[in-house]
Amino acid sequence: MTLVDVKDDLVDLTAGASKGFRGVQPGIEDVVDELAGAIPVFGDAAGIPAKVYERFTVETKSIDALTKKEAVLEKMLEATRESRRLKVHQRENTIAQMVDIAKSTAQRTRDKGILAPFEKTLRYNAQAALKAAKTRRKNEAAKAAATSSLDK
Template identity: 80%
Template sequence: MTTTYAPYTGPMDATLTDVQDDLVDLAAGASKGFRGVQPGIEGVCDELAGSVAVFGEAAGISPKLYERFVGETKSIDALVKKEAILEKMLEATRESRRLKTHQRENTIAQMVDITKSTAQRTGDKALLAPFEKTIRYNAQTALRAAKTRRKNKAAKSEAPSSSEA
């Protein structure tokens, strides 16, 4: 299996200082019952931008109330942009960690293979002792796979065949 990947070229640093006044840390479950954005918010923003200036006073919408709406909208937009950057950075970090873990596990397997081969070719089984934990660690996946195969085989042999039903 060949894994293809490209170097990460996205943002390397992120700061929340420009949105720090908007950041909160809610207690677990505190957002239950919060209202969420609904389809059509862009149209609402456009409509209010044109209508409040002309008809806002007649409708009872104070300039201060509309300013609050505009400020909240700007804050939401800024937070959405930060989320996207942070999510991409988190994705790249997790993918990089998974790749490095895979590469390290392959390197361990290679060292185990070399050690076992050297011990077999030289007839010096004592070479295995200093690498006992490493060899046992590397064998875990194969042991689990064999156990699963045995379990599946046993389950298959215990299951009634369709001709017996």
């Protein structure tokens, strides 16, 4: 997908630049329909210049085009993030598999030296288990403290 067809409508605002911007309100579709019928017939009588209404229609078309692009881009971003998460998960599983194989080989051959070249990988793979154990100990200590304070 490209943004070539909306490139003239794209802006990159500085952080906070949109503070105070008006937003779309409920009923905009009714306003678009009403103006499409009323302006050609009553626009001059109401003092609404054709250029002003033309700007409104151009802005409305731009908003519609950008909204469609935004929906596609959001779906693409969602798919990209989910794909990355899956690939990270698969890579972590592959690391765990290699660690399991190396440990098994070291145990079967009774040669712990086989593990030396994989020190960082073994430590990396153990992080989640160490963190989980630390959390379990912390939760158990908190539970024990809560129980002992209730017993007093």
